[in-house]
Amino acid sequence: MAQEFDRRSVFRLGLLAGVTAVGAPVLSSCGGGGTSTGAGQSGGAGKPLATLKVGAPHQVTDSEPGNPLTSSIGATLLVLRHVYDSLMVLDNGEYRYQLAESVEPNADATAWTIRLREGVTFHDGKPLKAADVVHSLRTVGSKPSNRASVYGVVDLANMSAVDDRTVKVPLLVPRGDFKESVLVVFSPVFPDGLAQFAKPIGSGPYKMVGRNGTTTTLVANEQYWGGKPTVGELQVVGILDAAARLSALKAGQVDYAISVSATGAKTEAGSADIEIRRGGAANSNALSFAMNQQLAPFDNPKVRKAVRLAVDRQALVDNALLGLGSPADDVVGKTLPGYADLPARGRDLDQARRLFAEAGVTKLTLRTGEIVPGMLNASKLLAQQLAEAGVELTLQESAPDAYYADLTTLTKHPFQAFYYVNRPASVHLAAVTNAKAPFNVTGPPAGYQTRLAAAQAMADDKAREQAFRALQKEFYDEGGDVVWGFQEQLDAARKGIGGVRVVQSVQLFDQATGPA
Amino acid sequence: MTALKFLARRVAATAATLFAVAVVLFAASEVLPGDAATASLDPDATLEDVARERAALGLDRPWPVRFAEWAFAALRLDLGTSAVSRQPVVEIVAEPLGATALLVGVTAAVTVPLAMAVGLISGLRRGGRADRALSAFSVVAVSIPQFVTAGLLVLVFADLVPVLPAISLPPLGGTPLDRPEVLVLPVAALTLFGASWAGRIVRAAVIDADGMPHVEAARLAGLPERVVVFRHLLPAALPPCAHTFAWLLSGLFGGTAVVEIVFNYPGLSQTLVAAVRKHDTAVLEGVGLLLAAIILVSFVLADLLVMAVDPRLRAAAR
Numbered sequence: 001m002a003q004e005f006d007r008r009s010v011f012r013l014g015l016l017a018g019v020t021a022v023g024a025p026v027l028s029s030c031g032g033g034g035t036s037t038g039a040g041q042s043g044g045a046g047k048p049l050a051t052l053k054v055g056a057p058h059q060v061t062d063s064e065p066g067n068p069l070t071s072s073i074g075a076t077l078l079v080l081r082h083v084y085d086s087l088m089v090l091d092n093g094e095y096r097y098q099l100a101e102s103v104e105p106n107a108d109a110t111a112w113t114i115r116l117r118e119g120v121t122f123h124d125g126k127p128l129k130a131a132d133v134v135h136s137l138r139t140v141g142s143k144p145s146n147r148a149s150v151y152g153v154v155d156l157a158n159m160s161a162v163d164d165r166t167v168k169v170p171l172l173v174p175r176g177d178f179k180e181s182v183l184v185v186f187s188p189v190f191p192d193g194l195a196q197f198a199k200p201i202g203s204g205p206y207k208m209v210g211r212n213g214t215t216t217t218l219v220a221n222e223q224y225w226g227g228k229p230t231v232g233e234l235q236v237v238g239i240l241d242a243a244a245r246l247s248a249l250k251a252g253q254v255d256y257a258i259s260v261s262a263t264g265a266k267t268e269a270g271s272a273d274i275e276i277r278r279g280g281a282a283n284s285n286a287l288s289f290a291m292n293q294q295l296a297p298f299d300n301p302k303v304r305k306a307v308r309l310a311v312d313r314q315a316l317v318d319n320a321l322l323g324l325g326s327p328a329d330d331v332v333g334k335t336l337p338g339y340a341d342l343p344a345r346g347r348d349l350d351q352a353r354r355l356f357a358e359a360g361v362t363k364l365t366l367r368t369g370e371i372v373p374g375m376l377n378a379s380k381l382l383a384q385q386l387a388e389a390g391v392e393l394t395l396q397e398s399a400p401d402a403y404y405a406d407l408t409t410l411t412k413h414p415f416q417a418f419y420y421v422n423r424p425a426s427v428h429l430a431a432v433t434n435a436k437a438p439f440n441v442t443g444p445p446a447g448y449q450t451r452l453a454a455a456q457a458m459a460d461d462k463a464r465e466q467a468f469r470a471l472q473k474e475f476y477d478e479g480g481d482v483v484w485g486f487q488e489q490l491d492a493a494r495k496g497i498g499g500v501r502v503v504q505s506v507q508l509f510d511q512a513t514g515p516a
Numbered sequence: 517m518t519a520l521k522f523l524a525r526r527v528a529a530t531a532a533t534l535f536a537v538a539v540v541l542f543a544a545s546e547v548l549p550g551d552a553a554t555a556s557l558d559p560d561a562t563l564e565d566v567a568r569e570r571a572a573l574g575l576d577r578p579w580p581v582r583f584a585e586w587a588f589a590a591l592r593l594d595l596g597t598s599a600v601s602r603q604p605v606v607e608i609v610a611e612p613l614g615a616t617a618l619l620v621g622v623t624a625a626v627t628v629p630l631a632m633a634v635g636l637i638s639g640l641r642r643g644g645r646a647d648r649a650l651s652a653f654s655v656v657a658v659s660i661p662q663f664v665t666a667g668l669l670v671l672v673f674a675d676l677v678p679v680l681p682a683i684s685l686p687p688l689g690g691t692p693l694d695r696p697e698v699l700v701l702p703v704a705a706l707t708l709f710g711a712s713w714a715g716r717i718v719r720a721a722v723i724d725a726d727g728m729p730h731v732e733a734a735r736l737a738g739l740p741e742r743v744v745v746f747r748h749l750l751p752a753a754l755p756p757c758a759h760t761f762a763w764l765l766s767g768l769f770g771g772t773a774v775v776e777i778v779f780n781y782p783g784l785s786q787t788l789v790a791a792v793r794k795h796d797t798a799v800l801e802g803v804g805l806l807l808a809a810i811i812l813v814s815f816v817l818a819d820l821l822v823m824a825v826d827p828r829l830r831a832a833a834r
Contacts, residue, residue: 059786062600062601063600064601069602070601070602144572149561149562152565185560212686213615213686214780239780240780241777241778241780243667243778247674248685251675251678251681253682253683402548405550407550436564437561438557438566
């Protein structure tokens with residue numbers, strides 16, 4: 001229940017952040033739902049809605065919704081995405097411009113030029129200008145913004161407005177992946193000078209009109225440049241507990257419940273009034289048993305290979321995730337842009353047994369905890385699967401709240417349960433497997449780090465994509481992650497609610513419709 | 517004068533206790549692995565970012581220094597700012613305090629008379645059919661974990677027979693009082709436990725008082741039962757009851773976490789739990805001290821009440 005909520009929130013930041021999206025924009029559901037809609041297109045077969053109430057995760061200590069400096073997850077993120085537009089987003093499996101019209105690098109990718117879309121106005125009626133973008137990026141790129149680290153490579157002080165529609169962004173180091181690693185991750189835009197976010201002003205499809213307790217009320221921005229929203233009033237209701245969100249939906253207090261538990265989803269599978277919407281691998285957590293290559297016995301590539309071959313991924317998904325997920329193949333980013341389409345990893349017990357014997361490994365210890373629902377069960381099942389390969393696995397259990405708290409412990413454990421947000425491989429590898437990342441628990445070698453840095457600096461899109469594919473292959477063959485499954489985002493909706501898009505793991509309701 | 521002296525002593529003791537609570541909370545928050553910098557870590561952050569954040573929050577200094585700083589500010593009623601949401605602690609705590617006070621107030625208004633009635637009925641007719649039925653019910657109600665009780669109430673009254681809301685959602689622009697039905701299930705869940713538990717203790721107090729010589733004397737003197745109960749028995753049973761209800765009230769202030777989560781009632785317990793998780797020491801201290809103060813004050817009030825009804829204590833305090 002609530003236990004996992006918090007730590008997930010940290011990682012969901014990544015979601016927000018970004019970038020996850022969307023093989024099937026309307027969560028592929030049990031039959032229902034509308035069609036895929038981009039901003040401005042029609043909202044499917046249903047009727048426009050006067051009011052829609054959405055229940056979303058929220059804690060009392062979360063920041064006020066609409067504040068881009070302390071966006072975390074759930075309700076605060078949902079409000080953020082409806083009130084503000086971003087320069088770029090990852091939508092329907094591709095990187096798209098939203099407020100930007102083009103983003104071009106100089107020859108060595110050390111400075112980028114952002115050209116802005118014309119005809120965009122903020123909720124206060126003022127037109128979007130380059131100065132607004134400079135102010136916004138400086139604000140979200142420096143403390144106290146909790147996403148400041150996204151802008152670590154940007155020379156914020158020397159960023160400038162060239163003219164009303166052009167922004168020059170110098171970088172501190174060459175970065176060919178500036179668009180996907182920075183702008184797509186987090187780039188909300190608000191008017192120049194706005195520093196107090198109690199009354200947020202953006203250019204998005206909804207204006208925030210008020211907040212009462214845990215409910216935030218948004219009304220449609222009739223002048224929205226991307227098309228008039230189909231939902232007149234959107235109420236975002238913060239509800240801490242997944243079971244309470246489902247109860248509220250069943251009692252008719254909300255129309256859509258964001259993030260319900262797998263058990264809840266199974267229980268309601270046959271319901272006449274409610275349908276469960278699955279996020280697919282595109283909107284999921286990638287669950288892993290991470291082996292640290294710097295530490296024995298995983299410094300021996302045979303041991304890493306043996307563990308990868310001993311694992312029965314489908315069995316883990318079926319049992320620990322109640323089937324509400326899909327098997328993974330050791331690399332994050334499946335179904336997202338830039339994935340190297342690596343072959344499915346099969347189980348080979350004989351080879352695993354032989355490799356373990358050659359390496360002289362008969363015992364292993366796994367640090368684990370219920371960091372996401374099902375992780376403990378998965379760990380117990382892993383112990384059985386490794387036993388079949390002749391290795392005795394001891395589980396060393398930690399409380400989920402303390403699991404990530406001590407960063408030194410994280411880097412000292414050779415083998416631990418872990419999870420990532422499923423993001424495009426290039427973004428994930430760059431953020432998580434680099435030597436300075438706190439969550440680098442697989443310890444890739446120095447050569448890999450050099451190749452990663454080189455790939456990030458490549459200005460040419462094709463060459464960079466190739467380089468990242470090669471890195472994925474390297475990680476697949478030699479890396480330390482046993483990413484075994486994608487745990488899908490599960491939502492529940494009143495039957496007949498359609499047109500809900502999921503962009504970067506955030507549900508967008510501006511084109512949602514009710515039963516015809 | 518004597519009551520004043522008593523009060524002065526109690527206030528001094530209360531202040532000392534609050535200080536001790538503040539130290540313990542701060543130390544406990546230090547002992548937990550990690551800190552606010554790691555608890556709100558961005559997955560795209562680097563280790564240098566973490567160190568910078570830690571320095572920015574002042575967490576790189578030794579804890580006694582930070583405690584002293586916090587304590588001096590707290591003396592000036594400045595409870596600091598949340599490390600997570602950057603809002604002043606007073607602002608964060610105000611709304612949940614109001615919500616919890618309402619929930620506890622309504623619960624107490626139902627629970628106290630109910631527990632007195634249950635205790636009196638079963639205490640005066642102990643062994644009778646009513647006593648046996650009430651006792652059996654109380655034992656069951658006290659033994660069922662609160663999340664089960666709350667879940668069952670939702671299942672029955674919001675799902676099977678949908679007459680009440682499943683979560684406590686106040687109307688837009690209003691408080692729960694504008695839509696009192698949202699309070700029914702949370703109050704019911706708390707009352708089931710509270711009245712059963714307190715009822716058992718009231719019953720024991722009534723039985724004890726019933727056996728006292730002056731109650732027996734009143735009965736032998738032929739006074740009507742009503743007079744015996746209300747004039748002689750109840751005052752004797754009151755001291756243990758007053759302390760029971762003080763316990764109950766203070767327990768309710770800090771102990772409604774389960775009910776708050778099931779019904780999404782945004783109260784103090786939720787805030788406390790979230791503050792612990794996020795290593796938000798300022799919020800933790802704020803809520804913790806507030807709860808400690810409420811508990812201490814409710815016991816002082818209970819003592820004063822007992823003094824008021826018991827002439828022997830009034831004399832002893834002199």
